[in-house]
Amino acid sequence: xxxxxxxxxxxxxxxxxxxxxxxxxxxxxxxxxxxxxxxxxxxxxxxxxxxxxxxxxxxxxxxxxxxxxxxxxxxxxxxxxxxxxxxxxxxxxxxxxxxxxxxxxxxxxxxxxxxxxxxxxxxxxxxxxxxxxxxxxxxxxxxxxxxxxxxxxxxxxxxxxxxxxxxxxxxxxxxxxxxxxxxxxxxxxxxxxxxxxxxxxxxxxxxxxxxxxxxxxxxxxxxxxxxxxxxxxxxxxxxxxxxxxxxxxxxxxxxxxxxxxxxxxxxxx
Numbered sequence: 001x002x003x004x005x006x007x008x009x010x011x012x013x014x015x016x017x018x019x020x021x022x023x024x025x026x027x028x029x030x031x032x033x034x035x036x037x038x039x040x041x042x043x044x045x046x047x048x049x050x051x052x053x054x055x056x057x058x059x060x061x062x063x064x065x066x067x068x069x070x071x072x073x074x075x076x077x078x079x080x081x082x083x084x085x086x087x088x089x090x091x092x093x094x095x096x097x098x099x100x101x102x103x104x105x106x107x108x109x110x111x112x113x114x115x116x117x118x119x120x121x122x123x124x125x126x127x128x129x130x131x132x133x134x135x136x137x138x139x140x141x142x143x144x145x146x147x148x149x150x151x152x153x154x155x156x157x158x159x160x161x162x163x164x165x166x167x168x169x170x171x172x173x174x175x176x177x178x179x180x181x182x183x184x185x186x187x188x189x190x191x192x193x194x195x196x197x198x199x200x201x202x203x204x205x206x207x208x209x210x211x212x213x214x215x216x217x218x219x220x221x222x223x224x225x226x227x228x229x230x231x232x233x234x235x236x237x238x239x240x241x242x243x244x245x246x247x248x249x250x251x252x253x254x255x256x257x258x259x260x261x262x263x264x265x266x267x268x269x
Contacts, residue, residue: 034106046190047092139171
């Protein structure tokens, strides 16, 4: 009933016909039953990050702590068995939470005590993907929504660059601008590998719709405004009041074709 070996002495006296012989003594050493406590006994960890060391301890001096673990296919990175403290990095090879159970058995002086367990929940590394890909838009026009896919429960945090030349999503310059969105998937506090999505924003003078000034404006001749589209270049070649002339080129500006029925606004894609 203690935590140290105890010696029990048995004194044996022979008796026959009412006569006692010489007593003898037999001694027995009774070793204690070792025990074990695992600290911590539960924890959660992201795949690919070190676990908090699991430290077994007991009250019987000289105890050895032998351990084994399960779930060795879906989760790799720490040996299947060992002795003493449990440390290392576990890798979740699936897209679902995985539980690893370590079974720890104390042994002292050849005696085994009752086993205890410590569990580690290993979260998978979240992933992110987008089917939108890169896109080109006119300044001030809505982008195509960049949608993400990945493990259920994932949050997609994003940042973007080029925040001075491109505000909102509009391009405030006279040159084409590229905005790169960097998206990082996060699930259960675990971050996955970031991905990027790019949006090319045409110059502020570009656009699917160009609206001219009111007719009372001072006449302007040869206002050179271009809108680069997927099929060619739309070119505003002249304006007088609210009467405009539009031309369109499909060979990069080598030849031009006049567009009839010109108005103050022309949509061309």
